[in-house]
Amino acid sequence: MKELERIIHDDSNGLDYILVGEVYLPLLAVPNETREIGFYGSLHRNYLKDYKSGLYSYLSLSGKLWSYLADVNEQCVERRDYLMDQMMEQEGITxxxxSRDQMEWVRRANNVRSRVDEIILNEMVYV
Known part of the structure; x- marks a missing residue:
């Protein structure tokens, strides 16, 4: 009987396979990602798991999930900061x-933050 090769390469999908017992399994190498996925990335990951399982599986198996979630989180944080600054300026929260009325400032700033979070979640996280 012919001896099977330990590692083979499939040109159709670009993957390498390793022989384990009598079965070839794909050799998947996940890139080292040092960025955090943060709050928005975690929410988006849960959304993908629950509602977009095909995309979630593809990103997981291709090793791109963590980078994708880190990118989503960074975009959300940048958009949040931009919207917060813009809305606080428009509403006179200075x-x-x-310094004059801290509790009023906190009340109004929290109101803006809630509205900005709602925008971010609807436009960027749950899509």
Whole structure:
């Protein structure tokens, strides 16, 4: 009987396979990602698991999931910061207000933050 090769390469999909027992299994190498996926990335991961399982599986198996989630989180944080600054300026929530009436500043800033979070979740996380 012919001896099977330990590692083979499939040109049709570009993957290498290793012989384990009598079965070839794909050799998947996940790239080292050092960025955190953060709050928004975690929410998006859960959304993908629950509602977009095909995309979630593809990203997981291709080793791109962590990078994708880190990118989503960074985009969400940048958009949040931009919207927060813009809305606080439009509504007159300034450092002067903060020094004059801290509780009013906190109330208004939290209101803006809630609205911005709602925008981020609807436009970027749950899509």
């Amino acid at each position: 450092e002067e207000l903060k």
